[in-house]
Amino acid sequence: MCNFVLQPMNRKVNNIKELADQLKLSPTTVSRVLNGKSEIYRISETTSKKVIAAARKFHYYPNRIARGLKLEKTETLGLIIPDIANPYFGSIAKTIEVEAHQKGYSIILCDSLDDVETETELLYLLAGRKVDGIIIAPTGKSNEHVVELQQQGIPIVVIDRYLPGTSLPFITTDNYAGALMAVKHLLEKGHQQIACIQGNQGISANSDRVKGYVDAIHTKGIGLNEDWILGDDFGEENGYLQTKNLMALADKPTAIFALSNLISLGILRALKELGLTVPDDVSVVSFDEQPYSAFLACPMTTVEQPREEIGNMAINLLLKNISEGNAVNLNSAMLQPRLIVRESVKNINI
């Protein structure tokens, strides 16, 4: 690469040796000064000041690859998420990145596309890049690759879900409680025929939400219609198809509990096609609050998850595990969601 350009006299140095040469010192001295160890190694104040001034003058910044090799610490963290385009995960990722940056870490972003093979490959890739720790929202289809890396000593924190049968620490919403409050709200408004359109059944967030839905209905002493628990994907298309299926039943539900924001958008699309409206024809409560929830055709009643708190607690738990270096420290948490009541549930007691 021919990159010969006229530059000012004080041009850049490319490594610590060149900077040391400029100062007629050794790389040892320069390294110690720049790492704030002047006093420990009895480097004179005069020399220290010279080094700092020269680093600035010659635009020196250390090669963190070399530093990472020597220190066996890269100050990087892996973040594996099933869909970064999903605003829910985008919010969590933002919180994690901002906090990580403040604590001197960089984030390697990995999108698993909710595919277990991609996820496994990404995990080993992160291991090879010697990340100091990993935050993951696992696909849930298999746990052993996650557990194996934890056993190799890589601190891992799970978010948005947990992995049953493992000791992996996690930060998630209390999905069971969120589902309970959502379905209780529907029951209070007189709904007894409540369908549930679920997502990926392999993850605990879904299982816990379904369990909350089932238990709320049982608590009311009414029967559960198994035909009204359907779907297997958190995406919009699944919401759309399952709503079409529901509305084709002779025994239609009066309300639908959507387990994700994308599912509820699919519900809206299907109902619109069928000429049905929320809440007159069908009531809807949806998991996850979005910036647009209040502005939908019918402002949506939602279960708000504490995304920033999930991100913050996850990153800080991970950093604590990294610095304390023992994998038995696990302060898992299930955070309280919040029901935001708007207009998408019709009171049919009247």
Add this chain to the structure above:
Amino acid sequence: MCNFVLQPMNRKVNNIKELADQLKLSPTTVSRVLNGKSEIYRISETTSKKVIAAARKFHYYPNRIARGLKLEKTETLGLIIPDIANPYFGSIAKTIEVEAHQKGYSIILCDSLDDVETETELLYLLAGRKVDGIIIAPTGKSNEHVVELQQQGIPIVVIDRYLPGTSLPFITTDNYAGALMAVKHLLEKGHQQIACIQGNQGISANSDRVKGYVDAIHTKGIGLNEDWILGDDFGEENGYLQTKNLMALADKPTAIFALSNLISLGILRALKELGLTVPDDVSVVSFDEQPYSAFLACPMTTVEQPREEIGNMAINLLLKNISEGNAVNLNSAMLQPRLIVRESVKNINI
């Protein structure tokens, strides 16, 4: 760290020396086999097979930090975005990560919070981490730090905007054309009193959209009301406040052109508070299509940006510049947006 656990006989090796020791070979031989260079260095097939089997058996994966130091190539890319929680940037980030992963690269995610000092710090941090290239949606408040790193030989591609007065390659929407078609649509429906709520004025995406808005109005031969170009942030709060300001004017506009999806959510919130509806009281056209745009109280007419294409072209341009190693190769592109006509514009010709 005490991590002593019973493991199967074939336990993991931690580096290539240990693997070589197991095979009674040199690290040289192992490295060449695993890097697919057996034939070039005349390593026998028997030995090759042994190496590959042992790597698998002992769960060996190479330390990419050491490899990056030796090869002076880390196979990492920096991605600097002003707000990863914004679904627009989330979509672009997803496309970039997926394509990068397929091509063997990892993405270091950096959220600049739309702050130029944070952005500068992140740029130098990425330089220190020896990323092979950088994709950035710059804050636009200053260019010199971006240009300086380009001049140091780091391939950089700008997305969502361009940096005037620099030679930095970019992939962006043709914002001018998008604004033209949006405002022409309003004009065709009889609107002559059209306000524009803009975002961050320091970036080209905003400037080009404003210019498109202005030129479309001038083309109609009608006067431009400078009071109707307001705002300075792409956020929801700005949309809300400026809509309140607009509706407080004696000379109210009949339509608003929102330069971002968050601005248009703010518009909706303000109008709702004022008891006004879209499109009866005010028509709205908004930049950027969202999954929810069709399901708003009034389905929104939007300018759809080709996000996946932006992401794909950006990552592929960057990888091309990395492999070709000359910064004069610039295949910048402005991609065509698309107007999606829904119901948020009232025909006032009637």
Add this chain to the structure above:
DNA sequence: ATTATCTGCACAAACGTTTGCGCAAATTCC
């Protein structure tokens, strides 16, 4: 039998940083 060539692998240096240990000169103490 000797020399030339081939085969199958290894030695040692390098990438850029950090640090345990130590050197040489200056200063202090007896």
Add this chain to the structure above:
DNA sequence: GGAATTTGCGCAAACGTTTGTGCAGATAAT
């Protein structure tokens, strides 16, 4: 004056990989 101590810095090894170059034994050619 000589020994002990302090001062101000540097040497060289190491982290884990890759590769230019080369070695030693086997084989082929003369």
